[in-house]
Each structure stands twice: as C-alpha cells, then as structure tokens.
Amino acid sequence: MQVTVIIPTYNRYELLKRAITSLQTQSRKVDEIIVVDDGSTDDTSKILQDFPNIKYFFQQNHGVSAARNFGLANATYEWLAFLDSDDEWHATKLEEQLQFHKQNPNIFMSYTAEKWVRNGIEVKIPKKFRKIGKDIFRENLSYCNIAPSSVLLHKSLLDKVGVFNEELRVCEDYDLWLRILCKYEIVLLDKTLITKHAGHDEQLGFAKDMDKVRIKVLEKLLELCECEEKRVLIEEELLGKKSKK
Secondary structure: OOEEEEEEEOOOHHHHHHHHHHHHOOOOOOOEEEEEEEOOOOOHHHHHHHOOOOEEEEEOOOOHHHHHHHHHHOOOOOEEEEOOOOOEEOOOHHHHHHHHHHHOOOOOEEEEEEEEEEOOEEEOOOHHHOOOOOOHHHHOOOOOOOOHHHOEEEHHHHHHHOOOOOOOOOOHHHHHHHHHHOOOOOEEEEEEEEEEEEOOOOOOOOOOOHHHHHHHHHHHHHHHOOOHHHHHHHHHHHHHHHHOO
C-alpha cells in the first residue's frame, strides 16, 4: 500500500515547512509528497530547496479545491491523504491508518481524531466538534466533522463520486465527504493523530454564511443520494437550516 500526500498551500512558507517535516518524520515512510502552491507571493517556491524529494507544482490562485484536485490528478499512488499546510501529522499517523485498512480491506476511507492548538496553546475541543463515529453520515450533516488532514482514502472512491467541487470556496470537504457517505462506509480511527493549528495570520477565514453554502450542498446531495433513509435525514437537516435563515 503506497500513499501520496497532497498539501495545498497559499502564502504559508514557514508553516509549510512544519507540515512537511511532520510527514518526513513518520514512523512509516510517506511514498510521495505533492505540494500544490495556489499562487503564493511569499517564499513558498523555495520549499524545494528545503525538501528536494517532494514534488512541487505552482498554479494561479484558484482556491483550495482546485489545488487539491491538481494534486489528485498528479498523484502516483492509489491511496491518498491530505495535509493542510498549517496542520501537522503525529509520528504514527500513517502507520496506524494503513494498519487499519490492511485489517479492514473492505473499508476505503478513514479519518482520525485531532488535537486543537490556538496561538501555540492546546485548547479543549467544543462538545459539538468531538468525534463519536457511531453514525458518521448523521454526524456530518450539520457541519463537517472530518478534518481533511486526518483522511486516508482510496482513489476508487473519487473515481465513483467525483473530486472536490471547485465552485465551492468553503465547505468543499463537507460536500465531498457527504457524497462518499451516501454510497460508502467511512470509519473513524478514534486516536488523536493530527494537530490542527489556529490563530496565525495566514489562517484561512471562515465565511459568515457557511450554512447558506451547506444548504446548497445538501440540496444537490438530495438529488444524488439513492438511499431513502439518508434522503430523509438530508431533508430534515435542510428544513432545520432553512428555518434558521
């Protein structure tokens, strides 16, 4: 099982070095690291001098979805993982997820628990964002609770449901994970194997009206989802979100 890790980035040179270091210090070697520079104007292009064994691509600024999709199109291997350039993996992350998939060959996507750090200090994760993993489709209908940096998946899933929607500037992960969940099982590996960092100047902002985007995603999902039980849950979530507008 060989793995390509895709890192989309934009003007995060110093943070990117930390992210790549966390990949290169994995207990199980990462087979391929692809950095997609989404139009940076800082020193990001120098990253190849620091890490000559990675693959670096530059594109004009088109957003994180386009950057991830560019990485997917250039990935060598069928097992795929993502790392946001301000996050980092813990040392056994890849080893433990690969071991899980070897033991569960019929599961083609997993994700992990995470640690949150803000301005260098660990913070308690709010109750609504804590991962349970019992009914993952329901747990991710209200908001996305699967961090891209924690995901490991097989390319065959994307061949069947599509890649990231480049029209979405936010909630692109919410959209893709739900499309996968409509047809396939995703499993939580309930171990803290990544750190999500916040509070830095380079952090991407959050849209004020993210629920408006989620409503559009759910309306489209309702057209695509063939499972009646899940369609009922989507309709209930839509009603709830629209009532708050």
